[in-house]
Amino acid sequence: MKKWKCTVCGYIHEGDEPPEKCPVCGVGAEFFKEVVEEDAAPAAASPAAAAGAPPPEAKVGGIAGLILDYHLHPITVHTPNGILPMALLFIAAAMFLGAPGFEYAAFISLFFVLLVMPSVLITGVVVWLKRYRGATTTIFIIKIGAAMVVTTLLTIMVVWRIIDPEVLAGAGRWIYLLLGAVMVGAAGLAGHLGGTMVHAGRH
Ligand SMILES: [Zn+2]
Incomplete structure (x- = not known):
């Protein structure tokens, strides 16, 4: 065979x-x-x-090479995938338990992930272009779409909280919780698909 x-x-x-x-x-x-x-x-x-045929897996140089060699995408991507579910729990705790500490914890968590997002997105694009040759099959379209959903919702949630620090006590709190749930779902989907691809090469 x-x-x-x-x-x-x-x-x-x-x-x-x-x-x-x-x-x-x-x-x-x-x-x-x-x-x-x-x-x-x-x-x-x-x-x-x-005859000088190229090696099967040509080495990628420069910053892109460093990103691939040191697995910077899987490392950076654990920040949103680890912290966003916690932030959602903090939001729910603030809403249902009414403890003010949770509200602040949620805001700090979301703000921190927003700061890390550019490096998640840049390393993701580099891996996609270099290792996966910018393939535009379904799995990559879904991953890129999920990343855009996470980034957009995260930005909305952080800006919303800055404009209205009382958001979790107001009428918009259910929408805020819903945005958080969709964001965590999208981040989980992107992570799941990424894991599927990483493990595909390990037969
Ligand atoms: Zn394949």
């Missing part, structure tokens, strides 16, 4: 032919490359290598 590797996400397919579509990232069969066992074809002895 032959093995085929998705050159976009790293998914390994076993079969005589590459799959029509990658089940993980959705790119077509033309993105699959047959996996040749190293002992069967030593790279140094192959004519293609001697």
